[in-house]
Amino acid sequence: MLAGVQIRMARNALRWSVRELATRSEVSTSTITRAETDDGLPNTTRANLLALQSTLEAGGIEFIRTADDGPGIRIHPPR
Template sequence: MINSKSHDTNKITGAQVRAARALIRWSAKDLAKAAGIGVATVSRAEVEDGVPSITNANLKAMQSALEAAGVEFIPENGGGAGVRLKKPE
């Protein structure tokens, strides 16, 4: 059986969450507070390099919080998924 999570290109990965936090210098506690989730949920998400085994709602909450802080998620496009800071508007 193929794990559909490994083929889901619309979701961010644990590695992207780790990298995003590093870019904006947030602790796991900072992200948890901004996303309205528990620190343990952030930690569980970041342990995995692929799509984390957490609820879609929690993953979206983390993504939204990080994007609001200026992070842009780059999808897998042959060169690998990634993150970068958005250009100021």
Template sequence: MTRSQLRAARALLGWSQDRLSEASGVSLPTIKRLEPGDGALQTRVDTLMKLQAALEAAGVLFIAENGEGPGVRLRKNP
């Protein structure tokens, strides 16, 4: 997951950083530290897994690099 994907996933859901923190169990200061900038998230694997699991449970699909770049979208029926 990239920093841009994290921000975009939150935006698609209309979630604040606080809401993501509650849903994932990742501290708010950690989320605030991870989101700015570009590139891959630089964090522990368990933190990444918690963030991804919370976002996917809410309906986010992460799209891997496919020639056009990584991205996110919402499932049809979250």
């Protein structure tokens, strides 16, 4: 599952606003804003996390763990 910081990093890498991510993922802006402030697993439903993950992945983001097992992203051309 995604860490909140990964959601924020991915959205910023794609240069999407919270509103744009909300529209694309059908997850509310308030849920996204709350999720992005969590250091670990965001306090939201699994369905919301899966919607955010699939939307960001479709935009070209791969979610990874860094060498020290921290949350990270890798950017690819969008699908």
